[in-house]
Amino acid sequence: MARKTMIEAIRDAMDVSMGRDERVIVFGEDVGFFGGVFRCTAGLQAKYGKSRCFDAPINESGIVGAAIGMAAYGLRPCVEVQFADYVYPGYDQIVSEAARLRYRSNGDFTCPIVVRMPSGGGIFGGQTHSQSPEALFTHVSGLKVVVPSNPRDAKGLLIAAIEDPDPVIFFEPKRLYNGPFDGHHKRPVTPWSKHELGEVPDGHYTVPLGKAAIRREGSDVTVLAYGTMVYVAEAAAAETGIDAEIIDLRTLLPLDLDAIVASVSKTGRCVVVHEATQTSGFGAELATLVQENCFYHLEAPIARVAGWDTPYPHAQEWDYFPGPARVGRALVETMEA
């Protein structure tokens, strides 16, 4: 089994899918000849030809809208939005069209598309290369929302997403592309080649949408996280010595509520973490579900650690990013509450 970076794993997922199914096509800004600004599609045009992997005009609404038409035709487009921060011009097509097509036509037309996009901060990308807009999609019925946290999952989830009969929004935490980043930005990052989850099976496999993974078993407190925050939570647990159970949600919609409820019922405490701004972030849904389903098990308020409710700043990146110190503090407070 080869070790791969997350970029390689994502590319591999598209490669495997294109190889197995002629209907799978890939396009987006700079994804054709060049292979994408993060190189996730490098080599695909050379391998599968310009008809199946090509450059798109800079128009996110056009990219998603064309993909919807293609999906209605019978293809399975997997398109890239260059940064999650640039998905908004395509938001109408996603919300009003992709998400509604099956329902409004009673299955006469369907929309099996994947919209991939790098998300999250930690790369000094400022307000337009750092956003985590997942909650803007989890509110939309008809969509599925996926956030992988490692190469092995990324490949399996992306193949599952491409094969899924419904539209999937696929966030790629860009800070994880090259290694599991735990928020200690002054320390060198371990590359994926040194991490167990950098081991990516060859060929076809899927990681099912809607199933969480327990990254660390523990009995003191449940941490709900996804993407980069999984590693931040691991670091915080290690540093505080708190025996946290860390759940990597992987899919936000549909959500693996059973895994969450089982864990919180056991620990009686819960901390929710994400990079996105706090107010109306996906953490609110998680906290609400936990209190709805585990109220009588809860021994302390559910804590949220999230991005502050400001645009993502440039210079103050590490004041903004919810790093291990803030998560650790929340763990301690939750244990002491």
Place this chain on the structure above:
Amino acid sequence: MARKTMIEAIRDAMDVSMGRDERVIVFGEDVGFFGGVFRCTAGLQAKYGKSRCFDAPINESGIVGAAIGMAAYGLRPCVEVQFADYVYPGYDQIVSEAARLRYRSNGDFTCPIVVRMPSGGGIFGGQTHSQSPEALFTHVSGLKVVVPSNPRDAKGLLIAAIEDPDPVIFFEPKRLYNGPFDGHHKRPVTPWSKHELGEVPDGHYTVPLGKAAIRREGSDVTVLAYGTMVYVAEAAAAETGIDAEIIDLRTLLPLDLDAIVASVSKTGRCVVVHEATQTSGFGAELATLVQENCFYHLEAPIARVAGWDTPYPHAQEWDYFPGPARVGRALVETMEA
């Protein structure tokens, strides 16, 4: 003091604002000569001229984008999006531009715009004339989000919004335009002329953004609601005989957390209601804030009553709409929990 419908009150707010301040201008699809499909701007073009109230091309991104440019110039545009369901093409301009302008330019440029739009269901408008997308805006730092529930507030809040130095998203629950609708769709609706809150003061006044109103004092359970759901909650309380304290939030962002905490600390129970789909709706933020701030006062899980997580259906409108029966059931369950 004249009795006014909500439409008249909203029109009055624009009229008063345009009369007092030359910088206030109004535009949108069909808002000029005709006065808007709901007639909210009727008469304003005749009174203030075509330069201050005019028809816009059907391009929501253009409407918001032009308004941002005008605001940067120094005007105070108050624009209409014909239905909240059609705001998505303008979403990028709102999220990436209006909401960020002050921050990213450190106040060099600001964006005092109001984006008004009719929202909510109950009019057999199907999936594209019924949506309540407020949670897609409450997640965006830099915006203010307002949902009035009666003519008196609507006028005062809209004037406050127009005078506010920051961008305000102003939802108008269209089912309330002509009277307080409590979800009993088979009964005739009381017109505003018969309702106390239909009394709208003449001339200039404001209802401050960020302040909730207690619509019904009670000691059993706190109901957090806004827009149409305020009346549904009132009906549910009356019908179940539960002594609910009903808070009309009026402004969702910034939120009057003090009022909420004071009430829940007193009642120990809380039900959150909204029309929007449940998952990642604004109810999630409310429930989370309540459990964060009132955990030790809570005697029962916080219940949510919301739109189901489906697109808004046409024929099944009253199965979808969270009416008094569903809210009543939640009240009873919360009391019995």
Place this chain on the structure above:
Amino acid sequence: MTDTGMLRFHVPEPEVRPGGAPDFSNVPIPRAGSVPRPEIDVDPREIRDLAFSIIRVLNRAGEAVGPWAGLLSDEELLEGLRHMMTLRAFDARMQMAQRQGKTSFYMQHLGEEAVSCAFRKALAPGDMNFPTYRQAGLLIAGGYPMVTMMNQIYSNEADPLKGRQLPIMYSSKEHGFFSISGNLATQYIQAVGWAMASAISGDNRIAVGWIGDGSTAESDFHAALVFASTYKAPVVLNVVNNQWAISTFQGIARGGSGTFAARGLGFGIPALRVDGNDYLAVHAVAKWAIERARRNLGPTLIEHVTYRAGAHSTSDDPSAYRPKAESDAWPLGDPVIRLKNHLIRLGVWSEERHAQAEAEILDTVIAAQKQAEEHGTLHSGNKPSTRDMFEGVYEQMPPHLRRQRQQAGV
């Protein structure tokens, strides 16, 4: 700073408003037959003029003249007339049904029947339309059952869309009719995507986009033109210029360009204007554009010049914003009357047969309506179940929806 005085704000206005006398004398109407028919593989740059003219076939005398004439047999023309008459009768009945409270909403085609009816006959099986809400002629002329349309309008138990969609938001893959969206313009770029997919797949089916004059202002119109131009997609892009977008006259969307077809010029896309009230002209231009697409010559933009004689929808009252008589003053006449007169001129039709056909068609529509109403109307009779409301959000119902369905007790 050069002192050039004060700037003034310009807002275009229609020539007349209620109370005024309608006047279309400034709308240049070329003679029927006067516009040339270019070769199918013409260089778009050579036909820029066609974006500023109007292709017409039927003249005032009811004759079919010029290079765009001669494509349809008498039988085909008679069928076309029947389609338009059927659509008009259908509209009238459904409009009435809405007034009777049998459904919530309706939108009619009055005056615009030729556009979708004639276009449909130029398409081949398998081609896909991405319509707006004002092209039901594509279904009528395509043989889609009227009863099914009515079931959808009534949101009754037999509604193929299970009551989920607004009335008239039909969908039929089988009949080459993409699910209508209430959101304007979104489907235009989807049509281009579908066409790209057909080309990617080495298929020979083409796509057809539809949009209203007002909606061309929407940004997805641009997305569609950019993608169509860049990838030479096999798509026909129709703009139905019926002069009004609810209360807003076409000048607000069009601005200084003179015509909507002109928008194609900036993309190197051949752009034609056609008399949308002339069944023969619409059909001929459609054929031309469809052949271009199918021969891999790329997209064509067609502006159908017509007039929305009725209200925008059952929620609208046009007397508030335009003179009542404007519709009668419209210089391109009525599509049904014009085709009727042509057929009479050809000697294959008469006023009597027309009156008789009208009555027959009405009977058919009424019979269909009766059949549909046996399945219920919006507020009475059988309806789609509440369970249906939870189905089809995804292919497989996820756990949270299953829980919600349980909560709903269904």
Place this chain on the structure above:
Amino acid sequence: MTDTGMLRFHVPEPEVRPGGAPDFSNVPIPRAGSVPRPEIDVDPREIRDLAFSIIRVLNRAGEAVGPWAGLLSDEELLEGLRHMMTLRAFDARMQMAQRQGKTSFYMQHLGEEAVSCAFRKALAPGDMNFPTYRQAGLLIAGGYPMVTMMNQIYSNEADPLKGRQLPIMYSSKEHGFFSISGNLATQYIQAVGWAMASAISGDNRIAVGWIGDGSTAESDFHAALVFASTYKAPVVLNVVNNQWAISTFQGIARGGSGTFAARGLGFGIPALRVDGNDYLAVHAVAKWAIERARRNLGPTLIEHVTYRAGAHSTSDDPSAYRPKAESDAWPLGDPVIRLKNHLIRLGVWSEERHAQAEAEILDTVIAAQKQAEEHGTLHSGNKPSTRDMFEGVYEQMPPHLRRQRQQAGV
């Protein structure tokens, strides 16, 4: 169905890729001085040709020729040269500073200096630009302090934007420079809105929109053209066609239209193409368009034909997608060298003075840099405070942000 065989998918490709020999012989370059200068109030329909030509003033011999020549004095030209040289030196230093880790990111103008520097000189005080990230010449030529620009790039304690924005995303209302957004095209319609506001207010200031070739594909480009066309907004809409959008050649955004200026034709907006590497031509065309706007004659679209000689940004390596020598083969030359040669030809400049000016300018830039670095760089020295991060989201900090600031302990 007509059997017309299989459709084929078309994806435009640049003529050469790395490894190939650059060849611009198919790019038609009109002779300098050959394009007429229309009257300021010309009917746009009469100058459609200008969207397919290139207005040029400086010929190969370094002479200024034709009807667009003669607007600038020797002093003004010398100043223009200095601005371009300053921008180039500034870019070189900041590019290096980024490589040295003093900031996170930089974007340079190499080869495109004439566009923003010359345009700026045609504007009047109070006019407002809505720039992209590649028009810093507007600031340099407008006298905005270089040190302040650098403070922004370094996100240091003196950064006027308090460290909140990515490097080079300047903002200066005072200097007629709207806050740059990282999102493409959004600012184009905002420029139109600003211009509409000026007209509504009876002002005489005009707005200027800026966009790249690739970004014209974005939908807000359409919004801008629709609004500008409809309301005849006093705005100049610039498209900087530097041939590339990151790795994507201009053909993907442009499609079959031939030029980007052509987009204006569909809106009845006068559209001109200008040699973007010719300081005099850019300035002359800018003057023409600005006068139109200020005289209430409405919008103008200008395509500046230039070439991005450098990488897209410090994150980009163009050798992966285009031949290294492509930049040298670019037929419109280098704007600095062309203006230098013209001034030498005029007898007011020399190679020696040029070399000397280069050295002086470098000194000035280095001095500014030193001054800026005293206030810190991204990772060292003083920085904007964490408190600043919470300020300015709203005019008044709402309670929830105040609580968060407390939690952050600042």
